[in-house]
Amino acid sequence: MKPRAVEKKKACTIADIAREAGVSKSTVSRALNDNPLIGDGTKQKINAIAKKRHFQINMPARRLTLKQSNTIAFVTHSMYKQFSVCDLFTMEILGGITSGLKEQGYDLLMLFVDPCDADWPAQHLAAGRADGFILMTSTRKQAHIKMLVEMDAPFIAWGIPHPKYSYCTVIGDDLTGGKLAAGHLAGLGRKRIAFLGGPSEEKEVSLRFEGYSTALQEAGLIVDPLRVVHGDYSDKSGAEKMRSLLDRAPDLDAVFVNSDLMAIGAMQVLREIGKRVPEDVAVVGYDNLSITEKVTPTLTTVSQNIPLVGKLLAQNLLQYIRTRAVTHTTVPVELVVRQSA
Amino acid sequence: MKPRAVEKKKACTIADIAREAGVSKSTVSRALNDNPLIGDGTKQKINAIAKKRHFQINMPARRLTLKQSNTIAFVTHSMYKQFSVCDLFTMEILGGITSGLKEQGYDLLMLFVDPCDADWPAQHLAAGRADGFILMTSTRKQAHIKMLVEMDAPFIAWGIPHPKYSYCTVIGDDLTGGKLAAGHLAGLGRKRIAFLGGPSEEKEVSLRFEGYSTALQEAGLIVDPLRVVHGDYSDKSGAEKMRSLLDRAPDLDAVFVNSDLMAIGAMQVLREIGKRVPEDVAVVGYDNLSITEKVTPTLTTVSQNIPLVGKLLAQNLLQYIRTRAVTHTTVPVELVVRQSA
DNA sequence: GATTCCACTGCAACCGGTTGCAGTGCGACT
DNA sequence: AGTCGCACTGCAACCGGTTGCAGTGGAATC
Numbered sequence: 180m181k182p183r184a185v186e187k188k189k190a191c192t193i194a195d196i197a198r199e200a201g202v203s204k205s206t207v208s209r210a211l212n213d214n215p216l217i218g219d220g221t222k223q224k225i226n227a228i229a230k231k232r233h234f235q236i237n238m239p240a241r242r243l244t245l246k247q248s249n250t251i252a253f254v255t256h257s258m259y260k261q262f263s264v265c266d267l268f269t270m271e272i273l274g275g276i277t278s279g280l281k282e283q284g285y286d287l288l289m290l291f292v293d294p295c296d297a298d299w300p301a302q303h304l305a306a307g308r309a310d311g312f313i314l315m316t317s318t319r320k321q322a323h324i325k326m327l328v329e330m331d332a333p334f335i336a337w338g339i340p341h342p343k344y345s346y347c348t349v350i351g352d353d354l355t356g357g358k359l360a361a362g363h364l365a366g367l368g369r370k371r372i373a374f375l376g377g378p379s380e381e382k383e384v385s386l387r388f389e390g391y392s393t394a395l396q397e398a399g400l401i402v403d404p405l406r407v408v409h410g411d412y413s414d415k416s417g418a419e420k421m422r423s424l425l426d427r428a429p430d431l432d433a434v435f436v437n438s439d440l441m442a443i444g445a446m447q448v449l450r451e452i453g454k455r456v457p458e459d460v461a462v463v464g465y466d467n468l469s470i471t472e473k474v475t476p477t478l479t480t481v482s483q484n485i486p487l488v489g490k491l492l493a494q495n496l497l498q499y500i501r502t503r504a505v506t507h508t509t510v511p512v513e514l515v516v517r518q519s520a
Numbered sequence: 521m522k523p524r525a526v527e528k529k530k531a532c533t534i535a536d537i538a539r540e541a542g543v544s545k546s547t548v549s550r551a552l553n554d555n556p557l558i559g560d561g562t563k564q565k566i567n568a569i570a571k572k573r574h575f576q577i578n579m580p581a582r583r584l585t586l587k588q589s590n591t592i593a594f595v596t597h598s599m600y601k602q603f604s605v606c607d608l609f610t611m612e613i614l615g616g617i618t619s620g621l622k623e624q625g626y627d628l629l630m631l632f633v634d635p636c637d638a639d640w641p642a643q644h645l646a647a648g649r650a651d652g653f654i655l656m657t658s659t660r661k662q663a664h665i666k667m668l669v670e671m672d673a674p675f676i677a678w679g680i681p682h683p684k685y686s687y688c689t690v691i692g693d694d695l696t697g698g699k700l701a702a703g704h705l706a707g708l709g710r711k712r713i714a715f716l717g718g719p720s721e722e723k724e725v726s727l728r729f730e731g732y733s734t735a736l737q738e739a740g741l742i743v744d745p746l747r748v749v750h751g752d753y754s755d756k757s758g759a760e761k762m763r764s765l766l767d768r769a770p771d772l773d774a775v776f777v778n779s780d781l782m783a784i785g786a787m788q789v790l791r792e793i794g795k796r797v798p799e800d801v802a803v804v805g806y807d808n809l810s811i812t813e814k815v816t817p818t819l820t821t822v823s824q825n826i827p828l829v830g831k832l833l834a835q836n837l838l839q840y841i842r843t844r845a846v847t848h849t850t851v852p853v854e855l856v857v858r859q860s861a
Numbered sequence: 862g863a864t865t866c867c868a869c870t871g872c873a874a875c876c877g878g879t880t881g882c883a884g885t886g887c888g889a890c891t
Numbered sequence: 892a893g894t895c896g897c898a899c900t901g902c903a904a905c906c907g908g909t910t911g912c913a914g915t916g917g918a919a920t921c
Contacts, residue, residue, distance in 0.1 A: 190646055190907095192906095192907055192908080193907070193908065194907075194908090202870075202871085203870070203871045203872075204871090204872095204907090204908080204909090205870075205871060205872080205873095205909075205910075206869090206870060206871075208907095208908065208909060208910085209870090209909090209910090212909090216868080216869065216870080217869075217870080218868075218869060218870090221869080221870085233642065233646075235642055235643065235646035235647045236647060236907090236908075237584070237647060237648050237906085237907050237908065238580075238589075238647045238648045238649050239579075239580045239581075239583035239584040239589065239648045239906085239907085239908090240580075240584050240648075240876090240906070240907035240908040240909090241907080241908055241909080242580035242876095242908095243578070243580040243581050243584050243876050243877065243878085243906090243907085243908075243909095244875075244876050244907085244908055244909045244910085245876090245908090245909075246876075248579075248580065250629075253630075273630070274632075277630055277632050278632075281632070286629055286630075286649065287629065287630040288627055288628065288629055288630075289594075289614065289618055289628045289629075289630060291615070291618050291619075291622070301574065301576055302576065305531055305574075305576035306576045306577060306578060306579045307578050307579045307580045307581075307877095308579050308627065414814055440814070443814045444814075446816075447816060450816060470811055470814065473755055473781075473784045473785075473788075473811065473815065474814065474815055474816065475787075475788060475791060475815070475816055531877095533876095533877055533878080534877070534878065535877075535878090543900075543901085544900065544901045544902075545877090545878080545879090545901090545902095546879075546880075546900075546901060546902080546903095547899090547900060547901075549877095549878065549879060549880085550879090550880090550900090553879090557898080557899065557900085558899075558900085559898075559899060559900090562899085562900085577877090577878075578876085578877050578878065580876085580877085580878090581876070581877035581878040581879090581906090582877080582878055582879080583878095583906095584876090584877085584878075584879095584906050584907065584908085585877085585878055585879045585880085585905075585906050586878090586879075586906090587906075648907095
């Protein structure tokens, strides 16, 4: 434990600058914040000194007086007991969020919460660590939302809004997504198109199913309940449900899967039992994760423009914090055609 | 812009608690921090009131007086111009870091820096937003390290330490990794094992190559320079370099690839030209990203135990901040055998 | 020449904690 | 009884900004 190499050149404060410029702290503070009360000459002089001295404002001090942290917490949950590995979807969205926040001078805090913990909102909001939350957690999401609404905490969530609560949301256009996917498969001449959905209780899934049904009807096809199953978005569940789908409707020639991960699991099963993709069974996924370009065959999928989602989550949350305007944004989807369909 | 629904029940401060308990602010502060000066009775009374009032300490205030933020910044760079998509390796490490930090009561800040920006360390350290950095950026890493060392900023970096500077590092056991991978391939009876490395100037890559050479020699095989090429870790470069490898050594029957992403690119090329994996060419990757279980064939790879890496990065950095003890940790690697080899 | 106004600037309080030092009360020891 | 020490507790300053309000000087107006 050796002593500090360079005893730190004590941080330069506005008081130091004030002394050097021969003005008061208030003037320096105002000048640095470009307050119109301050004369141009003074401003320039102060800015020059600040630059020369490499002045860095002290964030905790500013946050203390301003009573806002200029920080947003990204909340998600640990995926595994011990170490948490974030899923791909969550990860890809992060880049978009930071880009949106940075433009407005906000910091991004990572927050991995225990799904059963009810204390994290207070620990961050009341404690002044964060001004708002971006909710990506799916486990027990409703419980968390209820809690946040009740304590009047600023937050925005990914997913279809709960009818009983009022809060900001960003969602994908699931109806159109389902229609695009199934329509594309029908357009390829497929006649027995299956639906491998996410959890049946999710509104998103119903909408995708509705889009799927519409597209089939428009193509003159019927929706056969035997060709409809539901999983939980994971690749494991994709494999499992694909098997039960093949049991129930062995003659299917296409499948619209509600997540890329499930689609990958499904394709593995198809390959195992000797069906070729896309020749025997065409597959369309959902999300357009970067992994879809790296699997074989590359996966045709519905793209949600995830970076845009992230950016909107950031921007709309900040807007809500400032104006309390509740927004619901639907981001457009598009079909990305690759090899699998 | 409607008025606040519930006009916020103004945050409870230690002054409020002091009033209610009939003691002074100092006593409350000490009691809450479990300072031995305070009597047990008083402590209990104060803790009870704090709980009842849902007291949350004000972080900015504490950070201001303590002059430390209890926050670590995770610094990486944007991968694309406009929106940044984090690469998988970076992302998987994040979970481990947060787990390590949380145990010690630290927050994790995400920091995406422009590789050419030289101002971010000051903007965060001097400004009191973060107490230290975890460096994962690879672009212009050396420049950033130099900068941080010169300003005596606490940080830890993933990768082999620069010989001229002294700072904390965590690295994988690349020598063993290379030996394990090549040894496994040799053990399968492969005779013409190629090496598809990362950037040739990286020390990590040299070590993996050394391990590879050692393993080949131990197996009685020769290292043929024609079977050695270098890429940049991306899947695109994996595909490209695989092609040049096949040009130069069309008879290869196995390849040790320095990253999973490159391995995936390489496998696509192999498939395109009609070579089967693993029958014709066995492939071993590096990193054990979660994606390796989802590709076909699943990828045999060298696992760096990424969650552990993250945890060590966090713990060793905090230790450095507290004691200025410079640590260099090598995390063990292991071979994960799957279908591709 | 006196008054008014305006454009700036400074004073001092405040945000909510932490901490050095100076009490305070009480039992113990001489 | 007097003194000392010990175990607590309180006072007040401080961290580094922001801001309401009062003050200053000079030009413009009457």
